[in-house]
Amino acid sequence: MTQAQDSEPESLRTVQVWRGDATGGAFAEYRVPARPRQTILDLVTWIQRHIDPGLSYRYACRVGMCGTCAMTVNGRPRWTCRTLLGTVAGEGTLRIAPLAHLPVIKDLACDMAAFFDKWRRAEGRFHGIDSVEPEIAVVSPSSPERQAADAGIECIGCGVCYAACDVVGWNPEYLGPAALNRAWTLANDVRDRAGVARLKAVAGDAGCHACHSHQSCADHCPKHLNPTRGIAGLKRLAARAALKGEI
Amino acid sequence: MTGRAEALLWLAQRASAAVLGFCVLVHLATIVLAVQGGLSAAEILARTQASLAWAAFYAVFVLAVAVHAPIGLRTIAREWLGWRGRSLELTTLAAGIALAILGWRAVAGVVLG
């Protein structure tokens, strides 16, 4: 940040913030000193520190690593610690709401349990062999499997893609882009032993076959991952396994 | 529906889409060429009657439609009507069979008629 930007004059902005809980709520308005290069998370924090200490929201790292700060900003799901006021709202209204498709606990904090339960249902964990590996597995960084896994591995579990996915909204059973992206990275881990069980878990109309491939998840993912591509890969693997009679 | 069945339906829809892509191109190209000198029923029948090649081509075209369309309709019915279960699977199957019969009947009409 340059000196000039640092010394930008503050102006008062009207910010609408959703207040409520699982039973309902409404937007409340606050007047907040704001600079274009301030993050949305900074603004929310300012409201909590200076206007209403009862405002609930979630964050941890503030540097785009932990994935806890996602909210809906002017209709779009975003990671708020890396979203600058100036880039999302310009001079217009700013409206901050909790993430879509998840139950609200209070104000801007959602219950992420359903989101992470789906990772488990999609077999989103590594299954090695029970005994100690006889030799350390050598995985070439240039192998196609490793490259496919690499392309999806940097997920921070923020839930932005999940909130951006229409199919999650229509079919609450749908595992969603993040869980399926995780399953895809594991399906490409040559050390993993649960390939068939995982394909069974992700095939079907609550799994990869429900995806419309419309890439809203990829469009919104702050880490620029493309879950759609991984889900298409899972469909191919599932078709192959079904033809072989494995699933 | 099991994941296996769902995976096979996906494959069937993919494969039929590939066939459709080819058939639609041939079909459109034929239309464009055929209408060059004006188009009459007699002209169409002159080309198709007793032509095994056209009969085979359109029979395959119909089959691809009969496979492809009901799978897509099934997905729409599930998402928009919340329709699931055996009744949906049977309706999907019936739609496929109906499309095949109607289509093949039309093919027979222009080839044998």
Ligand code: SF4
């Ligand atoms: S591509 Fe699939 S997972 Fe991604 S937003 Fe669309 S339906 Fe959801």
Ligand code: SF4
């Ligand atoms: S795939 Fe992207 S948007 Fe989805 S949870 Fe992971 S980091 Fe967030």
Ligand code: FES
């Ligand atoms: S606070 Fe950790 S990613 Fe935003």
